[in-house]
Amino acid sequence: MEAPVLYEKIVNNELIQIENVPALVCRNCGEEWLDDETLETIERIFTQGVAADRPAN
Ligand SMILES: [Zn+2]
Numbered sequence: 001m002e003a004p005v006l007y008e009k010i011v012n013n014e015l016i017q018i019e020n021v022p023a024l025v026c027r028n029c030g031e032e033w034l035d036d037e038t039l040e041t042i043e044r045i046f047t048q049g050v051a052a053d054r055p056a057n
Pocket residue numbers: 026027028029030031
């Protein structure tokens with residue numbers, strides 16, 4: 001099933017949190033994982049900065 005999760009990652013010794021990331025959750029063991037498209041979007045956010053107030057080079 002699909003469920004929004006809180007995604008956390010430490011970047012430059014700073015804890016970055018992204019809320020309401022659409023994840024797939026296993027009904028059996030509760031494991032969460034993200035599909036490739038979602039991961040790409042998240043990586044882009046981390047690369048460009050969460051605030052995204054600066055244009056990327
Ligand atoms: Zn499972």
